[in-house]
Amino acid sequence: MAMKQVANSAIKAIANSGSSSLLTRQLHASPGSKKIVGVFYKANEYFTKNPNFVGCVEGALGLRQWLESQGHQYIVTDDKEGPDCELEKHIPDLHVLISTPFHPAYVTAERIKKAKNLQLLLTAGIGSDHVDLKAAAEAGLTVAEVTGSNVVSVAEDELMRILILVRNFVPGYHQVITGDWNVAGIAYRAYDLEGKTVGTIGAGRIGKLLLQRLKPFNCNLLYHDRVKIDPELEKQTGAKFEEDLDAMLPKCDIIVINMPLTEKTRGMFDKDRIAKMKKGVLIVNNARGAIMDTQAVADACSSGHIAGYSGDVWYPQPAPKDHPWRYMPNQAMTPHISGTTIDAQLRYAAGVKDMLERYFKGEDFPEQNYIVKAGELAPQYR
């Protein structure tokens, strides 16, 4: 059982560290009925418009009947910030917290400290950077995602954004709704994707799917990662490995960010690194907003060094009304949406249910789902 492993590991950790907090936490965990809290975005009037819309507060991942029939308590909310929010009330006695990257419950070290019963943090989707993973590991918690649940969704969305930027879609759409018609005002900076150099920074599950989808566009494909991708996939896509990121940057017409947010990648694209990119570069970032230096991106869009920026990730989320990316030129941004298509929701709801079932039965999760297990972080977060 996943939780047993955590407990064993926790006991070992205590033996090594002399701390007693972990032992206390495990003792407080009751064996039967669990209190499960889900933090999702609210759908309001949109909920009734689609019977498969399970990823919202109202849909509650389709788990309510099942959880309650088994005697568990299931609280669902979107109210996640500040000392008086709904989530805060349940922190002291919840066992499981489910959240999504689209409306993330920020699980800080402080919240972990208060959450004496907490055992399991589940991400409905991919990307658990809303959790203080080091603090979670130290507290003996298990953190897991539904790995793979929305990689296709995100990769498709990235290709859409590449095309939107390369072909200069947004100004054209603006003309339509404002009653205008000025082909030149779009065409002077609209290009074909064919023949351009596209580099993905990160070639994990999403990056690989993107490379496959880019293949028929006849681009020059580059990728940077810690390790080379499978030679078969390299041959299939024609993508070339670039060991040195800074050497790759000036070669790319289009750069796609496909890395997790970690302490190493936080703020990685600052003024200096953006300056290494080709003038007029187009950037797509559906990974995490905090990988970029917010103001450096806005400044480079204003100067024209970045000719277009599109993505669905911001920091923090929801993005405040005065977030500079809302107002910078040549942006094609959306709220955090790429991984929460209806298809993705059905997949990550099923994945969360599967992990809860295993948790109740004391079984392990699929290995690739673990982000923190037995006090250890998954390799991509180290």
Added chain:
Amino acid sequence: MAMKQVANSAIKAIANSGSSSLLTRQLHASPGSKKIVGVFYKANEYFTKNPNFVGCVEGALGLRQWLESQGHQYIVTDDKEGPDCELEKHIPDLHVLISTPFHPAYVTAERIKKAKNLQLLLTAGIGSDHVDLKAAAEAGLTVAEVTGSNVVSVAEDELMRILILVRNFVPGYHQVITGDWNVAGIAYRAYDLEGKTVGTIGAGRIGKLLLQRLKPFNCNLLYHDRVKIDPELEKQTGAKFEEDLDAMLPKCDIIVINMPLTEKTRGMFDKDRIAKMKKGVLIVNNARGAIMDTQAVADACSSGHIAGYSGDVWYPQPAPKDHPWRYMPNQAMTPHISGTTIDAQLRYAAGVKDMLERYFKGEDFPEQNYIVKAGELAPQYR
């Protein structure tokens, strides 16, 4: 020489019809210096922003120096409508008219009748439906396009529009610029492209490129055309032939229009044919606006039968301020732009230059470029 063939054919036509207008026209054509008129969109302040921006009035396809150095007269304008427009002044004595689908010079039977010296109509791009082709054929004119010059550009743009509709991009972008954040308002009707059924109506040069680009998205691909595509390409893309259009329509989640505008296809998608489509269908049309019944599309978008409509073609062009497609729900329209990327402009400018060179030398054009030759329409326009 292309023109000689036209003359021979014209003489034959006269022998058959008893008309004398063709003979008159050929006699008026002078063998030396030609008057060439180009009708393009105006770039104004955008012209100086890109040295490769040749497709506008100011860029004049990069032909001015070359044409004038050979003693030809080259008039370029965007003023193409009404009895007092600049184009109208030159109709009586021009020899060659170059235009584009993006800002089309509508060459009516009446204008052809007035254009006593006219020999050659060149389309910088693809799609010569702005010319009354029957009248052009009867008048013994040659009509030719730069076939292939922007097929990649249009196919890429179609894939972008498919993704924009499937993933519900536009409402997300609106939220960003209006200071809003409501993931549910986008997600309730955002889907993956994977697994959906995409049908292209027309699988010519553009349709085939689209099918190839769709292949890695793991869709169910269908196509309807007069003839089956090459078995090798069918195998490569997995696309299935649908002989009966009306039987294909209800199967498709997404329909892409890839046919030329002809007398047979004009207004082909009327209320009745749209009703045969699946409720919630998404439509992409970069072919020609007049293939659709304008009001039937707007009504079906309002009722929700069409869940999204995206394209860059309208009738007429420029689209008037009150064109209903500007204001219908769930549209992701732009002005006519997909085939006039900077890359496409360079290719169709080179193709026009090549045909003018051949015309001056009395050589034939590449066979696939002819739309009207020796009184005959190309197969796709019959």
